Amino acid sequence: MPSVSPPQSAGPDPALPMRVTGWSPGEDVIEVQRTPAPGAARSTWRTFRETLRGLFTTFGRFTETPVTVQYPEEKTPVYPRFRGRHKLHRFEDIPQHGAQAGLEKCVGCSLCAAACPADCIRVVAAENTPENRISAGERYAAVYEINLSRCIFCGYCEIACPFDAITMGHDYELSDYDRSDLIFTKEMLLAEPVERTPLRNEGE
Amino acid sequence: MIALVGYYEAWWIQILKGVIIFAVALQLVPIVLLAERKLLGRFQSRYGPNRVGPYGALQPLADILKLLTKEQFRPTTSVGFLFALAPLISILTAVAAFAIIPFGDVQNIFGTPVGLYGIDVSIGPLYLFAFGAIAFYGIMLGGWSSGSKYSFLGAMRGAAQLISYEVSQGLALVGVIITAQTLSLTGIVVAQKGMWYILPQFFGFLIFLAASFAETNRAPFDLTEADAELVGGYNTEFGGGRFASYYFAEYLNVLVVAGVVTTVFLGGWLLPFGIHPPGWVDPFVVLFKMSLITFLFIWVRATLPRLRYDQLMSFGWKVLLPLATLNALVTAILVVATH
Numbered sequence: 001m002p003s004v005s006p007p008q009s010a011g012p013d014p015a016l017p018m019r020v021t022g023w024s025p026g027e028d029v030i031e032v033q034r035t036p037a038p039g040a041a042r043s044t045w046r047t048f049r050e051t052l053r054g055l056f057t058t059f060g061r062f063t064e065t066p067v068t069v070q071y072p073e074e075k076t077p078v079y080p081r082f083r084g085r086h087k088l089h090r091f092e093d094i095p096q097h098g099a100q101a102g103l104e105k106c107v108g109c110s111l112c113a114a115a116c117p118a119d120c121i122r123v124v125a126a127e128n129t130p131e132n133r134i135s136a137g138e139r140y141a142a143v144y145e146i147n148l149s150r151c152i153f154c155g156y157c158e159i160a161c162p163f164d165a166i167t168m169g170h171d172y173e174l175s176d177y178d179r180s181d182l183i184f185t186k187e188m189l190l191a192e193p194v195e196r197t198p199l200r201n202e203g204e
Numbered sequence: 205m206i207a208l209v210g211y212y213e214a215w216w217i218q219i220l221k222g223v224i225i226f227a228v229a230l231q232l233v234p235i236v237l238l239a240e241r242k243l244l245g246r247f248q249s250r251y252g253p254n255r256v257g258p259y260g261a262l263q264p265l266a267d268i269l270k271l272l273t274k275e276q277f278r279p280t281t282s283v284g285f286l287f288a289l290a291p292l293i294s295i296l297t298a299v300a301a302f303a304i305i306p307f308g309d310v311q312n313i314f315g316t317p318v319g320l321y322g323i324d325v326s327i328g329p330l331y332l333f334a335f336g337a338i339a340f341y342g343i344m345l346g347g348w349s350s351g352s353k354y355s356f357l358g359a360m361r362g363a364a365q366l367i368s369y370e371v372s373q374g375l376a377l378v379g380v381i382i383t384a385q386t387l388s389l390t391g392i393v394v395a396q397k398g399m400w401y402i403l404p405q406f407f408g409f410l411i412f413l414a415a416s417f418a419e420t421n422r423a424p425f426d427l428t429e430a431d432a433e434l435v436g437g438y439n440t441e442f443g444g445g446r447f448a449s450y451y452f453a454e455y456l457n458v459l460v461v462a463g464v465v466t467t468v469f470l471g472g473w474l475l476p477f478g479i480h481p482p483g484w485v486d487p488f489v490v491l492f493k494m495s496l497i498t499f500l501f502i503w504v505r506a507t508l509p510r511l512r513y514d515q516l517m518s519f520g521w522k523v524l525l526p527l528a529t530l531n532a533l534v535t536a537i538l539v540v541a542t543h
Contacts, residue, residue: 044523051508058247058507068250 077200083168088189105165107137115160120150144186170197234264247506274444281351291449294342298456301335305463308486328389340366347438358437362428368520373415375528379408379535393472400471416461424508462497
């Protein structure tokens with residue numbers, strides 16, 4: 001058989017015999033052995049031996065424990081950088097930037113919404129007042145919704161956020177019966193997930 | 205004790221035995237179904253069905269119920285009468301063949317001598333092959349009457365395959381019949397008192413096993429239902445209860461072959477090392493040996509890929525048939541020479 005080089009970028013390669021001379025059957029025909037090979041007894045024995053080898057191979061699998069992960073009961077652990085459902089964060093007990101514990105980190109700047117390629121984040125900002133202080137900044141997110149049926153889990157929102165208010169969590173069980181149920185509001189994103197996704201340990 | 209071949213049994217005993225055989229067959233098939241799926245899972249490093257009932261034990265029940273409650277449909281191109289008849293033929297021949305598997309010798313049950321088999325015909329293997337040949341009509345008519353090209357191709361393949369391998373299967377048993385000098389299956393078992401025929405007839409055993417894989421349309425010879433090229437083969441157009449019938453027949457055929465191998469090569473209800481358990485243990489011994497052969501069937505299915513069609517034919521005619529003939533010939537010469 002003539003060696004067929006990979007197609008060149010500049011048009012059809014004139015070296016290809018198929019283009020120039022047309023297809024000649026003699027060069028492409030591969031001889032197929034359909035009858036028992038000469039020395040039939042030997043090839044029969046070879047077939048038999050290889051069959052036995054195959055049988056012992058599968059029997060080796062039979063004696064092992066199955067590798068199946070029994071999904072709803074046991075979950076596959078995710079890596080620390082796994083991008084699952086988003087989380088919104090509040091300030092921890094240690095005050096940062098002079099802020100009080102429990103205040104929302106999100107200041108309603110909408111940079112996440114601007115960065116989102118799927119256009120699934122909706123932020124409506126409102127002013128903080130001394131009586132009603134929700135976030136650490138001047139403004140806070142009055143409405144913060146993520147439409148998870150549109151989200152592509154790229155993580156750009158996390159990168160765009162100047163206050164680390166939104167991060168990608170580890171939850172991947174996000175199916176629902178209704179599309180409208182997949183629009184996560186601020187309260188849902190701030191709340192702790194009902195069930196924790198197991199995290200893969202280092203080196204696992 | 206030598207089996208009483210063809211002795212008289214009261215009519216009510218025969219009816220009772222018929223019912224029991226059908227009931228036992230009906231109970232064994234779901235077990236084999238489940239065992240196959242569980243074992244295939246294990247062979248592939250997974251669990252197999254384990255959601256329905258404890259350890260998935262109710263999975264076959266769920267499968268069968270699902271099939272039976274489904275709509276009975278048929279293509280407009282099908283031949284109605286034959287379409288309904290074909291699965292029946294399959295199931296009937298499978299159960300009829302099951303009737304000659306001896307599960308034990310003649311026992312005294314409440315003072316009545318009862319043979320633990322459906323019927324002890326004096327032409328045992330021939331009866332088996334006769335019903336095997338009729339079972340081919342189940343596949344052939346089913347595929348042809350569907351009015352579908354895939355079904356038809358599957359049926360034609362099945363026909364060619366069954367005819368080709370029946371010859372080798374029969375010839376593989378000839379060696380045993382010559383050695384045992386009887387055609388009665390109970391007689392063959394009794395003749396194995398000294399040594400099971402798997403040892404002197406080892407090649408016969410292998411040939412019979414290989415041919416049986418083809419006869420029962422099991423992997424690696426399941427060309428009648430080669431999903432990749434024929435959708436589902438002869439049963440493509442069947443659904444619901446009729447499909448269940450085909451399925452039932454297929455697995456019962458596996459059991460029949462397992463029973464025949466047990467009877468003919470593994471000494472039936474006999475135990476090695478001269479152990480003589482009471483008579484009621486015999487059926488369980490036979491069932492145990494049958495389950496070993498069924499395990500082998502599943503094991504092979506988990507291992508070997510499906511043959512190409514020309515490979516199947518060349519293996520059947522060019523390898524298996526000469527070997528089977530040679531086996532019968534050598535056995536005959538040895539038996540004549542030693543007597």
